[in-house]
Amino acid sequence: MDTTRIGLDPAAELTLSPRVRSWLRRRSSRADDWTAAQLAALKGDRTVSVVIPARDEEETVGQIVRTIRTALMEDDPLVDDVLVVDSRSRDDTARVAAEAGARVVAQDAVLRPLPGMHGKGEALWKGLAATSGDLVVFVDGDLYDFTADYIIGLLGPLLTDPGVDYVKGFYHRPLVNGSHTDADGGGRVTELVARPLLNMYWPDLAGFVQPLAGEYAGRREVLESIPFVTHYGVEVAHLIDLVRWRGLDALAQVDLGMRTHRHQSTQALGRMAGQIMLTVMDRLDRSGRLTAHQAPSTLLAQFRRGHALDGVERELVVSDLAVQERPPLRTVRQPGPRR
Ligand SMILES: O=c1ccn([C@@H]2O[C@H](COP(=O)(O)OP(=O)(O)O)[C@@H](O)[C@H]2O)c(=O)[nH]1
Numbered sequence: 001m002d003t004t005r006i007g008l009d010p011a012a013e014l015t016l017s018p019r020v021r022s023w024l025r026r027r028s029s030r031a032d033d034w035t036a037a038q039l040a041a042l043k044g045d046r047t048v049s050v051v052i053p054a055r056d057e058e059e060t061v062g063q064i065v066r067t068i069r070t071a072l073m074e075d076d077p078l079v080d081d082v083l084v085v086d087s088r089s090r091d092d093t094a095r096v097a098a099e100a101g102a103r104v105v106a107q108d109a110v111l112r113p114l115p116g117m118h119g120k121g122e123a124l125w126k127g128l129a130a131t132s133g134d135l136v137v138f139v140d141g142d143l144y145d146f147t148a149d150y151i152i153g154l155l156g157p158l159l160t161d162p163g164v165d166y167v168k169g170f171y172h173r174p175l176v177n178g179s180h181t182d183a184d185g186g187g188r189v190t191e192l193v194a195r196p197l198l199n200m201y202w203p204d205l206a207g208f209v210q211p212l213a214g215e216y217a218g219r220r221e222v223l224e225s226i227p228f229v230t231h232y233g234v235e236v237a238h239l240i241d242l243v244r245w246r247g248l249d250a251l252a253q254v255d256l257g258m259r260t261h262r263h264q265s266t267q268a269l270g271r272m273a274g275q276i277m278l279t280v281m282d283r284l285d286r287s288g289r290l291t292a293h294q295a296p297s298t299l300l301a302q303f304r305r306g307h308a309l310d311g312v313e314r315e316l317v318v319s320d321l322a323v324q325e326r327p328p329l330r331t332v333r334q335p336g337p338r339r
């Protein structure tokens with residue numbers, strides 16, 4: 001595409017906007033900028049909850065919980081509560097997490113009079129409801145190389161700068177496929193879907209290295225004031241909603257080094273991508289920037305090896321990608337942390 005067609009001087013160096021470059025300088029940090037002892041001393045009477053959404057994570061959740069308990073509850077009292085939200089697991093996630101020392105709640109047991117919704121965003125919203133920490137840290141339960149530095153890094157800006165409301169982690173994301181590792185092949189939905197869409201419609205968010213990172217933290221009063229999209233739309237919706245409500249400067253990011261996790265299949269990521277696209281289109285529609293004359297279908301037809309179908313040597317798999325949305329938690333119950 002000819003850059004002049006979109007108003008760019010062909011000779012100009014293509015770079016981030018001055019606002020984003022300034023934000024990068026001021027709002028990026030590293031996990032080793034702080035120590036657990038320093039932050040534990042700075043914490044004062046503020047409390048910290050860690051929420052781990054976990055669906056079928058029996059292989060990894062125990063080590064994550066033990067690491068947090070040992071380093072950040074016993075050695076240095078930085079964390080006050082570790083909650084694993086058992087998200088309809090079909091394995092021993094709940095037992096493994098409890099034996100490792102976590103509090104465990106079943107996703108559908110929280111705020112029970114409400115009918116249950118589905119997916120990761122629901123697990124996170126229920127985890128927020130089932131904890132009381134003034135600061136809340138979200139960590140995926142499928143991480144292979146989790147260290148306490150993830151939590152320390154995410155809490156650093158929140159405990160040292162009252163102007164920061166929400167902190168995203170970033171890291172190198174290898175794609176590990178059996179014996180083969182692509183050093184930067186992870187974050188496939190980030191690179192193929194989320195990053196292009198955010199750059200197109202919310203260029204102020206272009207400085208986030210990992211906009212879909214599953215490790216992030218925020219102030220409770222802020223987290224309880226934003227909606228949680230269900231399934232995998234939750235992360236992209238948080239950034240869009242927060243930058244609009246609190247402004248870019250209330251957001252920060254921290255370098256957590258490296259992240260390896262259990263990878264989903266390409267077709268599973270196709271469903272995730274669809275949920276993220278539906279979430280983005282919803283936000284564009286709400287802001288009047290992309291009014292759909294016809295609502296997008298939420299059905300996704302995928303094909304895999306298997307039974308022949310109508311002359312095609314493939315098995316048809318149709319999924320409904322529809323996402324829902326939990327309202328801000330404070331609209332559902334009394335605001336603020338419950339001691
Ligand atoms: O319905 C769900 C789907 C996912 N998860 C958890 O959310 C985290 C991230 O999900 P996943 O690993 O599937 O996403 P990916 O990291 O592959 O993008 C993991 O701890 C999952 O166990 C969950 O609690 N409920």
Ligand SMILES: O=C(O)[C@@H](COP(=O)(O)O)O[C@H]1O[C@H](CO)[C@@H](O)[C@H](O)[C@H]1O
Binds near residue numbers: 175190232
């Ligand atoms: O970043 C991504 O593209 C996806 C998939 O990562 P991989 O390609 O499996 O490394 O993973 C993230 O996206 C999800 C949706 O926001 C988050 O919920 C996950 O925590 C995060 O791992």
